[in-house]
Amino acid sequence: MFGSIAKALFGSSNDRYVKSLDKLVRQIAGYEPHLQALSDEELAAQTPKLRQMLAEGKTLDDIMPEAFATVREASVRTLGMRHFDVQMIGGIVLHRGEIAEMRTGEGKTLVATLAVYLNALEGKGVHVVTVNDYLARRDAETMGVLYRFLGLTVGVIVPNLNEEQRREAYNSDITYATNNELGFDYLRDNMKHERSQMVHRPFNFAIVDEVDSILIDEARTPLIISGPTDDKSDLYISVDAIVKQIQPDLYEADEKTKNITLTEDGVEWVERAFEEAGLLVGSNLYDVENTMVVHHLDQALKANVMFKRDIDYIVKDDKVVIIDEFTGRMMDGRRWSNGLHQAVEAKEGVRIEPENQTMASITFQNYFRMYPKISGMTGTAATEAPEFFDIYKMNVVSIPTNVPVQRIDEEDEFYKNTLDKFAAIAKLIRDKYENGQPVLVGTVSIEKSELLSEFLTKEGVKHNVLNARFHEMEAHIVAQAGRLGAVTIATNMAGRGTDIQLGGNVEFRIEDELRDLPEGPERDAGIARIKAEVAEEKAKVLAAGGLCVIGTERHESRRIDNQLRGRSGRQGDPGMSKFYLCLEDDLLRIFGPDTLFAKMMNNNLADGEAIGSKWLSKAIETAQKKVEARNYDIRKQVVEYDDVMNDQRKVIYEQRADIMDAEAVGDVVTDMRHDTVNAIVGDACPPGSYPEQWDVEGLKGRVRDVLGLEVPIEDWMQEEAIEPDTIEERIQTLADEHMDRKIGEIDPVAWRSLEKSILLERLDHHWKEHLATLDALRQVVFLRAYAQKTPINEYKQEAFGLFEKMLDAIREDVTRILTTSEIRLRPSEEFQLPELPDFLTSHIDPSTGENDAAPLAPAPTMFGALPPQAGGGLTVGSSAVDPYAGQGISRNAPCPCGSGQKYKHCHGVAA
Structure with a gap:
């Protein structure tokens, strides 16, 4: 009651905060007469003037009033629109890294120009994030007139741009893009093998339009880049045929979670049907050998019972096309993950595309938290204010309307x-x-x-x-x-x-x-x-x-x-x-x-x-x-689990960046070899054990397989008081001498590039396998709750152990390849880059299954090319100017010129 009285007398905390900004609004208005008197050229010269003030030690807050006034005057001259005072308040809120809640029609797009211009003056880049490609193009075009008048560069990121076009857009002062394009470009950057191929630059400031849609609605599942796996079409069709015969009384359906559970009678019926179809190993559906069949059964049940045609998807041109739950749009070229899309395709009797394996993923929460400063604007954020603060540390500020609402x-x-x-x-x-x-x-x-x-x-x-x-x-x-x-x-x-x-x-x-x-x-x-x-x-x-x-x-x-x-x-x-x-x-x-x-x-x-x-x-x-509370719990759980992976992702991506930036990685490779020897000896000769307890044959076999060496362990053991440390040092010495001889036969520059390339390729391979393992772990770790254990804590412990094993596997793998492989450099004209699959991108809602990710072309290369050498080396070919640039042609598609070669090996080689 007292709270209501205080609110009536003094206004809410939001009202008081907005009122406190009036002083700054008056300060901005004070610059208006001076700026109105300037010519167009003099007004445009405000940009270098304000940049000079920053160079002399002024902060963005110091120059904010003059910068905002400059934008207001430039907007009047280029767009014919003058910012209202309430829009100035919105601009201040955005600059401070908060969320401006403004009613529909109050001009949020124009409000963003204030904070965008001010922060772009630093030259570090500002990202304006929109919900779809249409808005990104529209806003970049309409507001770009204002920015270019003031001497700033504007870029826009939409699907089907090539790498050079993307790089140019990211290097602009202001970049308009959708949330998906930004996230996928970040993931693809961290799959490349040369720094020059990356398109992003360091994160600085992002303004998220329709912030509730992007950071709340779409944040329930991660962005995923995946590649194709083996074709299992026959299995999907066989399982679907059986599932279509299951009667409703044999399963229980939960519409809240879209999960289906077979009853005891249902399990018995399915076991008999699967046995007759030859799909079951043994007679028990839940034996470990039948794990894959059970997974396909679950997905087929979901597809047939929970996913409805013309509500969750439509069939168009003999393809299953997903429908976005929030907008009702068709999501062409986008697919559900984990075999669900294939199950729906089997249900509808259309061609079944192969499943995909995750190669990289990140949640929107962890992506946008990488920006040092982030703000947002929308018409509806107040109901989710606690979540915005908990996850992103952003306050929601309700901006008053310019004219009272009459609706x-x-x-x-x-x-x-x-x-x-x-x-x-x-x-x-x-x-x-x-x-x-x-x-x-x-x-x-x-x-x-x-x-x-x-x-x-x-x-x-x-x-x-x-x-x-x-x-x-x-x-x-x-x-x-x-x-x-x-x-x-x-x-x-x-x-x-x-x-x-x-x-x-x-x-x-x-x-x-x-x-x-x-x-x-x-x-x-x-x-x-x-x-x-x-x-x-x-x-x-x-x-x-x-x-x-x-x-x-x-x-x-x-x-x-x-x-x-x-x-x-x-x-x-x-x-x-x-x-x-x-x-x-x-x-x-x-x-x-x-x-x-x-x-x-x-x-x-x-x-x-x-x-x-x-x-x-x-x-x-x-x-x-x-x-809303249930959906918040789902999103919070996504963040908790992704935070575990995010810590590991940072380690891997930082390691990749260090490798790419290093001129030579010989020291890293040597350390990996020594660590591998240490692990091999430690396994065969455990600390505190007697020599007669050592696995000598196993040690010799491992050294032979991993290092390509024959070592006289028995001779060394004839010596008195031989210790495991001594054996380890001798094997390391032999391995180092072996590598020195091999390196001496190859051009040093070519060898350095080869080491770097193999190191990155093995890192990517094992990281991809690690992601699949973590995904499987996450799906089963909930069962630990039956043992009175907290699933997230169990996941953290298991994930840490798996990460350590992955690092050991990378060290051993790199060592084995470099020590046991026979290295022969081909003449440069004979070299062809390895074939790559088209990467598939997805961003899928767990309860509705919509996927709002546009397909991406593959990264230019998964293997770093060696620089050309005198008399030999690895080089990438070049071609004349590409007449098909910007037409969105997949790099693995046939070249439109009719040569019969893939586009990336013909006119698209330089793209």
Whole structure:
């Protein structure tokens, strides 16, 4: 109670913090008259002036007011937009590494220019992170005009750029990119063998647009780069055929976790069916020999029972295409991991692609925590403020709107079933449609979108359906959702980032209607006509009540509901929002207090009747909080487990960087050889044991296999008081002499490159195997909980031991290759780089399975090329200028010139 009184008297802590920034806003405004008097050239000269101030010892905070004022004036001259005072507050918040929560339509893209420009003055690079390629391109193009006017360089990272284009974009002062592209480029950089091939530079500052979507929604699973493994299509098809015959009473399904467990009767039935099909070793399904079959069974059950066609995926062109849960977009070329995608392909009877093995992975949490400073902006972050602080140490600051919000948020309406609910929605939409009021409807799946479309067709309402089947026109359809009488059905938050303007979006109409008209009087007249029509329509839409937003059910996250609501009422426009719910909605059915809802509504509601109640709305919010808490636990668990791997990842990547930067790695290789000898002798001659207890034959065999040497152990043992240390020293000496002789026969420069190349290649190979082992460990370590042990602690201990074993294996492997291999350098013109598979990239949600990663071309090489030598060496060929550059051709595809060679060996050799 006292807290409420204090808040009423003094405002919330957020209000007080925002008010404290007024002094800085006034300071920024003080520079405005001086900057307005400058010519364009003089205004552009502010950039070198501010950089000089930094060079003289001033901090970014010292020059912030003048830098912000410079951006405001430059924006007026280049974009025709002047930053409001509240936008200045947003810019300060971003510069301080906090999250600016700003309502939809408040100009977040323009706000970012303030902090981006200020931090780009240091010349260390600023990354602006967006949720999709369209927004990255759009923002880089529109805001790039402002930055270039002030003398800064702007780059954009999108799929299908070659390495040189990526490197150039990252070296710009400001780089726009999606979160996936940034993360995958970081992983691929750490798979390369020469520093010059890497595209990233050291991390500095990142601003994350739609920060809740990227750092919360998409952070539940890691980014993964993988390569293909053996084809097991026949096994998938055989298991799928059996699973399709399993009756529902033989398994238990948990919709919350999308897991399926066979009952005892189900296990017996499956064992008999697998035995008849010849898929079982022995008669027990859970024998260790049948582990692989059980894994395929689990995935086939998930695919057939939990994953629904037209909701989780669609079949297009004989391929299974994943549907994004949040936006309803098709995720072409992207796949579920761990054999699930193959199981769905078997279920649908389409061609089964091979599984993949993880080669590198990282979570968004650990990727973005590598930036010394990170900030974000979104319309909805306050509900997740504790998580942002716990994981990223970022505070959420709610920025006031420039004009008070006029949108009316009506009470939710509850119905008995989906058909009653949709009939009521269709009736409301028809009324709004007849009055000319534009309507935006948010649905949760393609299925629901098409069901509502059928209702509207019966009502005679013209409408657009925006879902995964028509995602190409997404931005254009959403942009016109504010036109007079427009009815738009959008799958969840499709079109996020596109402004819905009442009366229509002028820019998109010009692009759609005047695309083919050249510059001239006719085009100018067309633009004037469109502007006049939009102004006239806007007046009518305002009179009709603005944009009406309807939610067909509540999402499991309050943020998604708030995002949908936020599409209406931008910049003080009128508008309304309303949600319709029923007992069959997933949120109520899976997470709600079903007995209470069921009794109250089934007993008291007639068909087609609705109720609205604050108590029911409160119960829904409670259910949403439960789901949010559960999802936070999932994300927190992902971070806890990835933190273990992250410590190991840092060690490996730092070691790789040191090897790449070193001119010679001879000392490292020698240390590895000595450590290997130490391990071999230690295994055969344990400390404190007697000579008669030593495994002499085993020692000789290991020395022969690993070092390629025959050692007279028996002769040495004739000496009195021979110690293991003495044996170790003698073997090391023999091995060193053997290597000195081998090195003396080869050009020193070529040998140094060969050592480096083998060291990096073996490091990558064992790291890849280690990732697979950790993945398997993580899936079984939860069983330790039955022994009253904490799974995460068990995982840490096991992972540490496995890491030590991996390092031992790398040392022994490198030693064996260098000491036992016969080295012959081919003439440079004969050398060809090893063939590489196309790397597959994935970023998969564990509960929905969507994968929002675009395919990447392979890294230029997995083996470092030796520099050319007089008379021989390893070189990479070169070709003339590539006429196909920038066309997104895979390096392993046939060259378009028709030579019959792979693109990377023909015109793409220099790409």
